[in-house]
Amino acid sequence: METKPHATGTVKAGDVTRRVGIEQMERRGVNVTELREKLIDAAAAEFTTYYYYTILRNFLAGHEDYKEICEDARLEDRAHFELMVPRIYELGGTIPFDIREFADRASCPDAYLPNTDGGKLRWGLDGQDATSPASAADILTVLLEAERCAIRTWSEICDLTLGKDPRTYELAMRILNEEIEHEAWLIELLSMERDGVSRPSGHFRRGEPGEAPFSKNRSFYNP
Ligand SMILES: [Fe+2]
Numbered sequence: 640m641e642t643k644p645h646a647t648g649t650v651k652a653g654d655v656t657r658r659v660g661i662e663q664m665e666r667r668g669v670n671v672t673e674l675r676e677k678l679i680d681a682a683a684a685e686f687t688t689y690y691y692y693t694i695l696r697n698f699l700a701g702h703e704d705y706k707e708i709c710e711d712a713r714l715e716d717r718a719h720f721e722l723m724v725p726r727i728y729e730l731g732g733t734i735p736f737d738i739r740e741f742a743d744r745a746s747c748p749d750a751y752l753p754n755t756d757g758g759k760l761r762w763g764l765d766g767q768d769a770t771s772p773a774s775a776a777d778i779l780t781v782l783l784e785a786e787r788c789a790i791r792t793w794s795e796i797c798d799l800t801l802g803k804d805p806r807t808y809e810l811a812m813r814i815l816n817e818e819i820e821h822e823a824w825l826i827e828l829l830s831m832e833r834d835g836v837s838r839p840s841g842h843f844r845r846g847e848p849g850e851a852p853f854s855k856n857r858s859f860y861n862p
């Protein structure tokens with residue numbers, strides 16, 4: 640009788656305490672626990688960046704073009720968080736039950752509004768409007784460095800999974816595509832704003848803010 644080579648494996652039929660999706664990664668040499676923890680740190684960086692970008696975008700007041708691009712990057716970071724969280728659960732993990740722990744373990748630094756004493760500056764207590772303590776160039780610099788941290792983060796995840804864990808690789812690769820675009824956008828804006836030098840990113844506008852053309856592929860996967 641013909642045998643079907645993949646009909647059975649080391650996970651027993653009906654066993655819900657083990658996952659073939661994990662077993663196959665381990666067989667190919669992935670340290671799943673280590674990867675899972677890195678994914679949580681990376682998801683935390685996306686989530687906190689989404690929060691900080693909300694502030695940075697608002698304090699780009701008066702620069703409608705910068706605000707729009709910052710909004711694209713902000714909403715795409717939310718999409719990156721949403722894209723990776725299901726993968727953490729598939730790998731048997733969870734994001735921390737306390738948001739403070741989650742924020743603290745982010746794999747990128749807090750993207751504070753510049754000149755706020757690491758976010759400690761308080762305002763509005765005397766009834767005055769909140770005005771920015773930072774120039775547009777200061778803010779674009781913070782945005783640029785946040786994108787660079789994201790590129791380093793997702794490149795590492797791609798390295799750890801290439802040829803061994805196609806699913807995580809493919810998700811990380813989609814995020815990385817957008818992070819590389821974000822860096823190019825911010826180089827273009829900062830180069831002109833700070834140095835008066837035109838350095839094209841090749842970018843025109845997204846169709847809609849937060850379109851996330853790679854990480855939110857509606858016909859394929861829409862978390
Ligand atoms: Fe991101």
Ligand SMILES: [Fe+2]
Nearest residue numbers: 712786818821
């Ligand atoms: Fe980004």
